[in-house]
Amino acid sequence: MKLLVSSCLLGEDVRYDGGNSSVAFNPKFSFSSKELFMDILCDNEVYSLCPEVKGGLSTPRDPAEITSLEKPFKVETINKEDVTINFLLGAKKALELCQEEGIKVALLKSKSPSCGNTKIYDGTFSNNLVEGQGLTARLLSENEITVFNETQLKELQQFIKTNS
Template sequence: MVVEKVLISACLLGKQVRYDGNALSVSTNILDQWIASGRVISICPEVDVGMRIPRPPAEISQGDGYGVWAGTASVVESAGLDVTAYFKNGARMALALCRKYAINVAVLTDYSPSCASSAIYDGSFTGSKIDGVGVTAALLKKSGVEVFNQHNIEEANQVLQRMSR
């Protein structure tokens, strides 16, 4: 039986890497089993590419992660600084990990401008959310990785089980 690796957002694993210096810890039996079996590869695209903790909040303006890759959207910090290049480089690092470890499933943090798989903040810094994906999630999805968020770990596990057969 092949043990498939899974890419996980570091903040979901309790690492204090979010923009505000906090974690977004998730605790499930499935995640515990993944960790115990050595399946988990951890990443924080922003921190791994050199962004500091804490850092100003960032949101995608004029679209989502797919728009960032198409050149029609950008990632900006609350004070207006364009940090798109950091987010794209972080996404490339995540994809490199997926290729290195033959990862086909990722569980990433929803609402993040990097990791969101279903909804992001709308770029207005008002707390409004829209349907969309982050920069890393978009690149991984375009490259064939199935991306889930912290709310659907069970679905990710079902996919991993099918792949391990």
């Protein structure tokens, strides 16, 4: 199955701080989770994408959070720069890739203002999480692309089994 994956989960250094969120090398993940992650990558056709880089932002970059969760969305950096357009553009490019390639499922990084699928930071840069989706996860979900995060690998594997 074709699978869109957040580039940072694959170990690409695209995070705001210039690092990555590699599952394979993160000591927080158990060996069995890493094994499952690698199995999913090996058994499926992976499309790597970082919406924030695709939206024109550089790496490293200032951290950003969503400060308006409803339309019109607003995303600002910690220095109050409005980067909403970059986040919207990145989301659009992710959706375009999915539509062009027929991708129906995505594995995206949790908590990110672009990729988070269940919780995101609350816009105050205080490490507080609230229910909500990043702008890319939201746009994909609205267009019938099912989004999982890196803590939902078993659910993702089950989804792939059921829908292959």
